[in-house]
Amino acid sequence: xxxxxWNDKAVLQMVKQRVNKRLELVGEFVVDRAIFNISGxxxxxxxxxxxxxxxxxxxxxxxxxxxxxxxxxxxGDGVSKPQExxxxxxGSNVEYAPYIEIGTSKITSRPFLRTALNENIPEIKQILGAx
Numbered sequence: 001x002x003x004x005x006w007n008d009k010a011v012l013q014m015v016k017q018r019v020n021k022r023l024e025l026v027g028e029f030v031v032d033r034a035i036f037n038i039s040g041x042x043x044x045x046x047x048x049x050x051x052x053x054x055x056x057x058x059x060x061x062x063x064x065x066x067x068x069x070x071x072x073x074x075x076g077d078g079v080s081k082p083q084e085x086x087x088x089x090x091g092s093n094v095e096y097a098p099y100i101e102i103g104t105s106k107i108t109s110r111p112f113l114r115t116a117l118n119e120n121i122p123e124i125k126q127i128l129g130a131x
Contacts, residue, residue, distance in 0.1 A: 027059075029120070035058055038058070060090045060091075062087065
């Protein structure tokens, strides 16, 4: 009779890699939607493009690894710190991004990131394989 060996470390690593790949797909999707929002294609209410700096700075990180696209934008931003859990973080390191997203007493909020997430929950669940 042949002996079988359960290689739990290898299986766990494979599962983490597959989940991380799904999180990368979510990150890419939400970044694209945020850029679509801020560019004005989603309507003038969210448009916030002057120089394109904010739009170019939107990126994501999974488990502390910078995305392959737009990784130059996040140097030293706090989003790229290593994580032990399986997460995706989406944001910008541009200093005025929170003022655009949340607004101020003088600036109307244009929530390009929250809208990119909240209006696309079904698509995000589909990417993650949720039912």
